[in-house]
Amino acid sequence: MLPYSAAFFLLATFTIASAGVRRKRQAFGCTNTEITDAARLMFLNTHNEARLSVAQGAEPNKCGLLGPAKNMYKMQWDCALEQQAQDYIANCPSSLGSFSGYSQNIIRYTGTFANPLTGVASALTKWWSTVRQFGSNDPDNKYVDTNLYSFANMVHGKMTGIGCAYKVCAATNQLTVTCLYNKIGYYTNGVMWENGTACTSAGDCTTYPGSSCSGGLCVKELEQGDTGANTLCPSNANMTDASRKKFLDMHNYLRSRAANGLEPDALGGNAPKASQMLKMVYDCAVEASAIKHSQKCVYQHSTSADRPGLGENLYKTTALNVDRVATAAESSQLWWNELKDYGVGPENNLTQALWDRPGKQIGHYTQMAWDRTYKLGCSVQHCPTFTYSVCQYGPAGNYMNQLIYTIGNPCTSDAGCPGSYTCSVSEGLCNVV
Missing domain, CATH: 3.40.33.10 (CAP)
Incomplete structure (x- = not known):
């Protein structure tokens, strides 16, 4: 007790x-x-x-x-x-x-x-x-x-x-x-x-x-309560628009801070600025895959065959039936905190040595910050003994010996973004749609 x-x-x-x-x-x-x-x-x-x-x-x-x-x-x-x-x-x-x-x-x-x-x-x-x-x-x-x-x-x-x-x-x-x-x-x-x-x-x-x-x-800015509305992905039960928005807003807020060089790195200073960091969009098909895995209530990663082309982050708390919006905020922040807790270094390169450090897991952060990833879908599942958060990402990140993101100044105009993408100047992120 x-x-x-x-x-x-x-x-x-x-x-x-x-x-x-x-x-x-x-x-x-x-x-x-x-x-x-x-x-x-x-x-x-x-x-x-x-x-x-x-x-x-x-x-x-x-x-x-x-x-x-x-x-x-x-x-x-x-x-x-x-x-x-x-x-x-x-x-x-x-x-x-x-x-x-x-x-x-x-x-x-x-x-x-x-x-x-x-x-x-x-x-x-x-x-x-x-x-x-x-x-x-x-x-x-x-x-x-x-x-x-x-x-x-x-x-x-x-x-x-x-x-x-x-x-x-x-x-x-x-x-x-x-x-x-x-x-x-x-x-x-x-x-x-x-x-x-x-x-x-x-x-x-x-x-x-x-x-x-x-x-x-x-x-903290006052938030609208979770009304339980499910209009964004109506065919996917068990998720709400408010929790989807919280996951997406947290990811893009943190990616924007990284793009602008504002995120502390445990290995010294701040993580480098990012050029051409994509702004994430919420994807109902990716969410459906995350929901399917979360409903198993097993705290382990799904197989690559179960989520082809997608990355994955997991979180759980033994507190039961935690509010979905609160869980979205907490899990997103804890994944990202690996940067300030364990660090990546100024090279910003995902090496095997970095990946294998005992007790210093950084794969959740690197997947969140992977600049080529732009599709996000998540689930919060109330399991019998824990509250479970699963996010999946497309295209997947976390490839060994690749840059987490391209180092450089964030976009200030559409010319700073790849192809036909446009620049969200206030965020320093590139819009894919």
Whole structure:
């Protein structure tokens, strides 16, 4: 069982650099009447102020200070998460629930509660202060100590959505406080936050396309929810237009960053710029092939005979029934992260020596960045014991002793693209259609 808190803890004070998180009245627009906007603001500001303190390198660790951090995102209130949290604690439980694809912090107190917000403040402090008690000592800020479970959920840099609630059960003299978070913060060996410097401009915020910077925290562009619409490839069940769009947007966003020389390489500097990098298009036939393989719920690559002419990337998480859009974003980013985690080098050549490095797999990144590949089709499958993401690519990449992409300046006009292809100047990518 994951750790949770179910006892009173002495209040401690946060070290907060609050200039970037303004305390102001805010209308949240939630329909849940069990808590007030004042309580919502307390939950939200406490999280964001603490996250800002880490981003600025001002938050105490057990020894020294946490941070500074780059790509630390500002949390935004989610009324749907709040309602799920409120429904779950109707009878003041003390144990974690089953919220697939989400993280949860929970605590229950026993006593009298004339002012429940005092208990809320205590809960938030309890969850966060575990890092002062046990310390975060991994140099890459990885989650390696389950004692930091509640802290990891609060601090995870990619977390953007939060919904919290509290409930007083007068008959049993109990108060339960809980928060739900829109991502998993406690993946073993997952990076809780990236080492770096707090943002000062939108260009510093690279985790999510279209992000901005507000007072040292990155702000994710609001997305439309997944309505379940399936109009792009109606003959392919089990996928949605929103998840297709997320896969495609993530791939092209990252390819554009590579084309413009903006992607860090673990072997030094940034990966070289790319000339004639093709902009991907979504392909329903490729998707059908990816769906067919994902439905086997076997985490291994399909055979070349099963996907002639196509490359393939795989991802799985033991979290069940994770939202398809969230899985599309997470899997795409993790595949691409092989560049900054393991590196390719300035030669940009896929050699056997590079491919065979123990524990330094780079084939997911190289397939995503292969400049001649332009067809993309993906699937997210909810398997009995894991959530599975499969993307297939045409034409396939990852040929030994070939350049991942042609090095050079990205296109600035149609003349910079092959044949009849046109240039997407803002992206530095070549349109094939």
